[in-house]
């Protein structure tokens with residue numbers, strides 16, 4: 250009889266231990282992701298975010314849910330990145346510029362006239378140098394997943410047609426919150442004004458004379474209504490970093506991490522292609538809307554003005570400098 254009770258107690262203890270262990274070990278069933286972008290639906294960032302949501306929700310059979318916060322509803326890109334660091338936002342698609350203040354390594358890809366075309370940008374950013382940059386963001390609390398794109402940036406303004414840097418002199422140009430972007434426009438002779446997105450009102454009211462962004466921005470944000478001149482300067486390849494909170498990432502099991510990584514990369518590849526496929530039609534539309542487009546600016550003169558940027562203090566951190574040299578070596 251006594252023996253029977255002991256056996257029962259042991260069985261009960263084993264069952265209890267099993268359930269306690271299961272509760273501790275079992276990953277939470279539902280993963281909820283807040284994903285933030287500063288721009289509105291139809292934007293490059295949003296297209297990458299929407300595609301990611303579609304892929305991951307389908308593949309996880311509903312176990313991973315994504316809620317997208319767009320149109321600066323959680324603040325500007327710097328503020329979004331702070332929330333990602335704290336894990337109050339789990340993921341974001343962020344333009345390369347604002348990363349600059351979190352980790353100066355981001356400056357390397359913003360280097361003017363770095364990539365000669367889309368194919369080269371993909372080759373480098375999807376390759377070992379891109380991976381090294383993503384990895385180094387971990388020291389500032391980010392898990393860099395991959396790169397989607399804004400595209401090559403072009404100058405618009407409301408004062409005059411611009412063919413060479415001499416025409417830029419004194420123009421008040423809005424730039425992203427990024428030391429390298431500011432330095433580029435200083436070197437080109439403008440009066441650069443850092444300002445977070447969005448900037449339509451400032452352009453409309455003449456607080457700034459111009460801005461620079463890829464073609465989709467001029468269409469989606471209707472800049473053709475308020476900017477008369479555009480120059481196809483293609484001075485910087487503007488990337489997005491598709492990023493996750495490192496704090497959050499570390500808590501996910503490896504299967505979930507792999508699924509997220511894979512879906513975000515596929516979304517990025519999809520978005521880059523769709524962005525590029527639309528550029529010819531966008532240029533046509535912007536001309537039809539009345540923008541005067543300088544299609545053959547004096548790029549050699551632009552390049553000459555920014556040739557010394559690599560020697561500036563901006564790149565003096567040994568880690569950043571080493572990466573810049575590797576990048577220039579691989580591209581120029």
Ligand code: EAX
Nearest residue numbers: 288344399425446462466
């Ligand atoms: O897509 O702030 C900027 O100029 C960025 O390019 C923004 O993401 C618009």
